[in-house]
Amino acid sequence: MSPSPAPIPTLLSEPHHDGSARYVSNLTPRLGDTVDVLVRVPLECEVDAVHVRTSPDGEQQFARARRVRTTSTDAWWKASLVCHNPVTNYRFLLAGGPTKYAWLNGTGVHLRDVPDASDFRLVAHDKPAPVWAEGSVVYQIFPDRFARSARADRRPLPDWAVPASWDDPVDTSPGVIAHQLYGGDLDGVVEHLDHLESLGVDVVYLTPFFPGRSNHRYDASSFESVDPLLGGDAALRRLTTAAHERGMKVLGDFTTNHTGDAHEWFVTASGPGGKSTPERDYYIWEGGQYVSWLGVPTLPKLNHLNHDLRRRIFEDRSGVVRKWLSRSGGLDGWRVDVANMTGRWRATDVNHEVAAQMRDALGRWAPDALLVGEHVHDYTVDMPGDGWHGVMNYAGFCKPVWTWLRDDTGDPNFLGAPVPVPLLDAGAVVETMRDFTSRIAWSSLVHSFNLVGSHDATRVRTLVGDDDRMVDAAAGLLFTLPSMPMLTYGDEIGMEGTFGEDGRRPMPWDESRWDTRILATYRGMISARRRSVALRRGGLRWVHASGDAIVFLRETADEVALVHVARAAHEPVVVERRHLGGIEDGASAYGPAPKLGARAVTLSATGPGVRIWTWKPTDGGAKHVRRRGH
Known part of the structure; x- marks a missing residue:
């Protein structure tokens, strides 16, 4: 009889803090508030003192933490911090044990001094993100291509349109690509809300509905009305009313640039x-x-140095922001197109001012509205916490996922990059994710859109190549990591497209053309997320990332979810059971159960796949739940 594999070193043996409610007493403090922060230190680290370093007004300051609880595996230390500035950066200094000196920040443990860029953050700005958004599942709809109601047949076509039948292929030739019109409209979306509800969607995100001279409508000819081709103002109100009746929110898309x-x-x-x-x-x-x-x-x-322009956009009752969030449109927030370029040109940079003004306007006129900015590369410098609530997380999630799951025989190009994305192992992928997400506040992370594709990018089914089980791995990461997961219409039925425009194919409503296995996967993953408070609102604790396997925990004080995602068969990942108190009383939320031994938990895979195992923890620790909301 062959011996069981020995446990391998995992990140569970390292001190941990992540900025979530499990470790922070108040996620939405006001200026001057005192906030308690916890750090979890495994006993094998032999740490005998913990200090928390902040830098109020630019000068470093240390607060001594005290040990508040000890379990069979961990010591929990707590310190109190005052939110003296709108953003309070903090990190932990750990003393004692073999290393005697170590810093813990958002990227992990370091035995040397490191810059402040990856410090944890408390954000004490007014007008926090809406509570409803955290954990929501977002469904992106390109209106011309999702569904066409019978009303569309009675609408005259504009002179710029190249009409197409619903089953015609997308014409990507330069003179036609932006003008090919299939005639999808907002009443068509209303007619198919049953599909979204059965999928488990919480938020419908529409790309622009303003009139323009293209099918994408990012070239708005007015912000004062809904395109008549989509059904006009009344159709938008019918959609938001119908969505709200089902408990769904609706986001619009507005180009500030x-x-x-x-x-x-x-x-x-x-x-x-x-x-x-x-x-x-x-x-x-x-x-x-x-x-x-x-x-x-x-x-x-647009020239955002002009304050009258900004007044008309952000402040006026009939301006684009306020009008469509009011009874006129019934929207629940905005996704901002080209947010990263807004207010920037040569020596001018008022991007932060514009983001903060839009956030302030939402906070005053629609305090329950969400504000998400488009950003394709490094968004971290544009996220101080008082502007966009979150971003489209292309750099910190989408691109790393591509580098792990892309077809190794393909040549995927990421949004105009001159060379294809590399194919990397799990360690590099998780390191990239940690690098980006460590540079923003936890509240910004959980109000950002994680995505594996969009109307601007290659479809995930095309990205992964011949093995459709790789879509499962992508969905596993999408629906289990902290964020608002966003899928693009048709991803759930296996729609394909080699690049953004090619992926904007009409949604096939003939279900015989659907990949029902992928649909079942999406429904199962979203259902697991909806049933699990840990997957929706828990912190993140990485366990293992190497080669073809990624393993992590999502944790609240009341539930732990163990997530194992594999892109291929791999050697077993064996985790010491003592770090997973209560796992023996858990249950499968998705996929096969792990092998539970007397001293270890074994995670193996025969190919691409996902498992989620949830349980009530028995390892103790403080329970932080207080947050400011609406």
């Missing part, structure tokens, strides 16, 4: 006598020519 060249403001600014109009200064001009987004002439760039 530019308008279309047919926008009423730009028509005034560029027309006869335009130089003397107030609207002229709403845009950026150089040498008599207007500046456009990335040189695209139909997308003139």
Whole structure:
């Protein structure tokens, strides 16, 4: 009889803190509040003193922690911090044991001094993110391609449109790609809310519904009405009402960076006598020519140095932000297109001011509204906590997942990068995720969209190649890591597309064309998330990341979820059971059960797959639940 594999060293033997409610007494403090922070230190570390370093007003300061609880495996230490500044950076200094000196920050334990960039953060800004958003599942809809109601047949087509039947292939030729119109509308979305409800969706996110001269509508010609091709203002109200009746929220999509060249403001600014109009200064001009987004002439760039422009957008009762969050539209928040470029041009950078003003306006006029900014690369410097509630997490989640799960025979290009993304092992993937997420506050992380694709990117089913079980691994990470997971319409039925525009295919409502195995996977994963408070709101404790396996815990004081994601068969991951108190009384939330031995838990895989095992912990620790909300 062969002996059982020996336990391997895991991150469970390292001190841990993650900024979640398990370790922080108040996730939404006000300036001047005192907040307790906990750190969990395994006894084998032999730590005999813990200090917490902050830097109020730029000068470092240390608070001594006290041991408040000891279990059979861990010592829990607590310190009290005062939120003296709007953002309080903190890290733990651990003394004693073999190392005698170690720092713990958002990327883990370091036996040397490290910069402050990855410190944990307490954010004491006004107007916190809405409570409803944390843990929600977001479903992205491109209105022209999701569903077409019978009403669409009665609407005249605009002169720019190239009409297409619902089953026609997407034409990606340069002259047609933005003008091919399938005629999907908002009443079509209403007619298919049953599908979203059965999937377990909490939030419907619509790409732009303003009128434009393209199928994508990022070239808005007005912010004062809903495109008649989509059914007009009344159709949006029908959709938000129907969604709210089912307990769903609805987000709109607004471009703060530019308008279309047919926008009423730009028509005034560029027309006869335009130089003397107030609207002229709403845009950026150089040498008599207007500046456009990335040189695209139909997308003139807005000038956010002009305070009247910002007043009309953010403050006016009839402005885009307030109007559509009120009874006129019934929206529950905004996703902001090209958020990273807004207010930036040459020597000008008022991006932070614009984000903060929009957040402030939402807090005053629609305090339960969510604000998420689009950002493709390093978003961390744009997330001080008083602007966007969160971002589309391309850099800290989507791209790392691609580097782990992409087809090794393919050549995937990530949103215009000049070379394909590499194929990496799990260790590098998790290191990338930790690097990005360590540089923002926990509240910003959990109000960001994690995604494995979007209407701008390769479809996940195409990304992974021939083995559709790799979609399961992608979904496993998407629906179990801290975030608001976002899927794009059709991902759940295996829709394909080699790049963004090609992926914007019409949703096939003939269910015989659906991949029902993938659909069952998505439904099962979302169901597991909805049933588990740990998956929706728990902290994150990495256990193992190497080669073809990623293992982590989501933890609250009342529940632990063990998540094991495999991209291929791998050698067993064997975890000491003493770190997983209460696991023997758990149950499978998704996938096969782990092998529970007397002293170890063994996680193995024969191919791509996911398992989620949940239980009530028996290892003690303080229970922090207080938070400020609406």
